[in-house]
Amino acid sequence: MTDPVVTVMVVDDHPMWRDGVSRDLAEAGFDVVATADGVRTAADRAAATQPQVVLMDMQLTDGNGAEATAAVLEAAGAANVLVLSASSERDDVLEAVKAGASGYLVKSASADELIAAVRATADGQAVFTPGLAGLVLGEYRRMSTVPADDGPPLPTLTERETEVLRLVAKGLTARQIGTRLGLSHRTVENHVQSTLRKLQLANRVELARYAIEQGLD
Template identity: 40%
Template sequence: MSDSETQSGPQSGARRPVRVFLVDDHALFRAGVRTELDSLTDEVEVVGEAGTVGEAVAGIGHHKPDVVLLDVHMPDGGGAEVLRRSRPDHPEITFLALSVSDAAEDVIAVIRAGARGYVTKTISSQELVRAVVRVSDGDAVFSPRLAGFVLDAFADRPGAAPISDPELDLLTPRERDVLRLLARGYAYKEIASELFISVKTVETHVSSVLRKTQLSNRYELSRWASDRRLV
């Protein structure tokens, strides 16, 4: 075997880095994750980032990454909305939720929307790299206690905890965003500013939520949202 053949063999068999796109509305957090991943390993390569749903959808379409690291809660719709708008056009891309929340309804919402896994922001840098590589290879990855939520929600087995809430499932991601802020005491104008929508649109969403939940006012809605740990 010639020297050139000897040199080219290992290179041809080397795995290329997993191309990652970061979605989170906190710029400092994105910068920290990018720095950690870029400095820690050559197994992953951060190719882009976004802080809003619109930026995420555009950036995912432009960069066509292997894996999208996706925050669950963002002001303009959150991870489920990114999935809803991106997956139909890019079914080959894998989405991994990375969130501070470990609430069952958040986990189930993004998994139903098409995410391949869900890890919390307490994960170490090394564990995050392994999670990214694993979902890129086709595995489903969850932080330890979150896997039970998914099993209970999707497996038809005796004793499974009923994670699904038929009333909650009626609400769109945007309606949930409005409801969450409403339950936190935000005024309509503040909700409109936070979500970059008009006050009239907020009123429309609130009316829709009231109709779907068959409740009478924002105080009942706040209590309803609190009972479901949306706040």
């Protein structure tokens, strides 16, 4: 049985780049269901097509990629946003992640790296250009040292969910976690999704931040 084709939307304000990336993805077996050049068109087309992965530029015709990421996730909550940008500036990266992006790749990446990143993003993994993951986790560590107001009690995780969460915080993929714990890739994914629901978090980056805040890394 073959895996279902991954649906992708490409958001970029440069037509030649947008068309080229769309063509590369289609040739690699992805189904490019929509393209867009701005925040509003991205939200509208995401709502209409419900893509699994949204490839997002940071500079758009009517705003930026962080605004578009938030709008797309509101329109298509099951989508995973992978930023593909020329910028590797700290503020751009953090702004995108805080808006809900699950990964960030710079445009100097090769076509093979991009295709692998889109596949990983569809699997729910957090994909970052080398160096940027450390930047994001470093920011979360800094934020975790800021005292938080007293809030509701934390949800209770099972021992296995806590074990998986600790390995997510270390940056391991679902397959790597499965190998380490003697579990199937699907079982690990189920634990991750269960933990996301319990903690009311959007993606693995937020999950890693939670783990760091709780001293699980």
